[in-house]
Amino acid sequence: MSTDVKYAIQDVYPDDFSWCYGCGRLNEKGHHFRTGWGGDKTVTIYTPKAEHTAIPGFVYGGLLASLIDCHGTGSASLALHKKNGYMPEDGVEAPRFVTASLQVNYKKPTPQGHSLKAVGTIEELHPKKYKVHIEVFSGEICCATGEVVAVKMPESFGQSS
């Protein structure tokens, strides 16, 4: 299993939108999930910390949900950026997506102390809306699956509630 994502879409998110606790490169306390292309799939690799426990020895489900969430928005951003002609390594600011819905199925207890690999398959629902089908592996074992519907962040995001 590869242990790193060389060119991540989060590296080219606009600074103002790079504070996400899951994947923002500027959030010092966050997870720093990084999502890149792996062929026509998308990949995020992360090793949970010791405190990310469900019961001792196994990974917290909320951490898996967080990984799936940010992997979903990152995958959608990768897809639209590619459609616009860019790869993360081009250094061009990428579009930012937000999660409309998140679904997670926990298949197997996920052992701690190992890196996890989220693999995404992208489905375009609309030019500004993607569904990402995600599998999370520990070694060869698929521990969780999920789906994220990600929508391009509206210009008005956060300006009204």
Next chain:
Amino acid sequence: MSTDVKYAIQDVYPDDFSWCYGCGRLNEKGHHFRTGWGGDKTVTIYTPKAEHTAIPGFVYGGLLASLIDCHGTGSASLALHKKNGYMPEDGVEAPRFVTASLQVNYKKPTPQGHSLKAVGTIEELHPKKYKVHIEVFSGEICCATGEVVAVKMPESFGQSS
């Protein structure tokens, strides 16, 4: 809005199963979500930390997913414990549930700096399996909804993968 849950089911989880990053009272670095009865609904109240950011000013969706996750398993535990004749304040060890599936719909950007209140409605699918329908409020505004299917932790949990 009330600001505390007096008697939480997590207070009577067995010690060995109280290390959850979301809701384990023994996990020093965790969120310490606490879930109790509010009439025939279940309630968890939590104020996200400054670092739990999506974009500045708004709460990270993965944190909301974590809140919904642990609120779901806590609600299922409350329900079965009550069926067995106990309330959290009785000091009797409660059954522990694990999440089979988690679904979250993000309805509105969730402002930071305010307490969140998760409210659960419990549906018994089977004596060992519950579906919990959850709404997360910031003040009067429902920011997210979700569903958790929680299954009583098998004796063999974690013993094989």
